[in-house]
């Protein structure tokens with residue numbers, strides 16, 4: 509219904525913000541997440557930054573706030589993100605506290621792997637087409653994204669014990685002439701990969717498949733949800749949660765695109781896959797994985813409870829670290845394994861810290877910091893903290909910077925248009941969101957919807973600020989943003 513372009517601002521922002529940060533995060537093996545999140549479905553077209561009503565599919569006609577057009581010629585190529593804003597507080601998926609946490613939410617049907625990499629490097633996670641960023645300053649648990657340096661990881665005693673158990677389980681069939689191993693040892697030449705993936709054959713087969721619905725996958729999911737989470741499932745919910753993906757498959761410029769290894773591991777380029785585990789010909793488990801430029805990101809893992817004695821979840825983590833090592837040979841920038849959130853004090857989550865070297869993401873500076881340092885900081889500051897030793901606590905950082913944000917943004921609010929905005933002052937979205945929540949603008953901004961868009965026109969600058977701060981300047985500048 510309505511649109512506004514901000515080309516001048518975008519150009520300015522591009523020039524101002526070449527130094528914006530970028531790092532890395534992951535997705536969550538436990539995220540029971542968000543099937544109840546309200547989401548708007550949008551399809552507007554633009555190659556410039558535009559602001560369109562949520563139900564507008566062809567945009568740029570009525571109620572234009574400012575002159576400008578929104579060409580759609582490039583709309584199939586770039587990322588398109590719908591801003592849903594700050595959501596109501598909801599039950600925490602980890603400690604189960606009612607109204608324990610809240611998120612900033614976006615939705616996308618189309619996001620490039622490069623842009624999504626940048627977002628998860630700022631703490632974003634996804635559930636189907638929804639992406640969310642927990643408000644760390646105002647949630648019951650501290651959610652720190654965690655990653656493992658998969659290329660440097662060496663198997664520990666407990667990993668080797670598990671592999672011995674698996675080898676025993678599958679050795680007999682293998683000796684009896686089971687299926688040929690999937691892994692071609694000539695291609696691998698990596699002891700860790702060989703130990704983990706060399707089990708293939710003899711009744712075990714692991715295959716990268718498209719992230720698509722099948723009856724077999726759904727049946728396993730249904731059993732898993734019932735047995736492990738005591739939750740009912742529906743085929744539609746499964747499809748929404750674990751098959752739908754906003755990632756646009758990205759082919760790689762690889763010198764030898766026809767290699768067997770690439771065909772086996774990355775048949776459609778970067779993007780979302782289901783890594784399926786078959787045991788004795790039966791689907792036993794599925795790992796939903798986002799394969800991105802720098803990492804393999806674990807989205808969710810589910811298995812047939814019949815196979816729980818095998819510790820499927822732990823084996824899948826080793827398998828995914830081995831996958832990183834194999835993919836690194838095809839995509840050299842790919843070197844990390846993202847396991848989702850590490851939550852201190854939550855036993856279900858702290859196991860993720862056992863594979864080293866590992867880092868946690870500092871959500872104020874967006875730097876990845878070695879976990880040993882982080883754990884020391886966390887033990888001193890049980891609530892959310894930065895790992896930047898220059899400041900003692902999260903609140904100290906916020907107190908110092910909130911005032912700066914207000915001072916920096918206030919002049920922009922008095923300017924007609926957006927040309928006065930200096931994004932360097934609002935790079936860190938956390939600071940801005942906290943600032944907004946302090947009530948300076950009395951809720952005029954949140955929630956963002958088509959209905960109240962007209963009445964908040966004065967706050968559009970804040971929408972822009974919020975978007976830039978939440979997504980990071982680089983992503984915001986090359987993305988179609990929709991409200």
Ligand SMILES: [Zn+2]
Nearest residue numbers: 600603648649
């Ligand atoms: Zn919690």
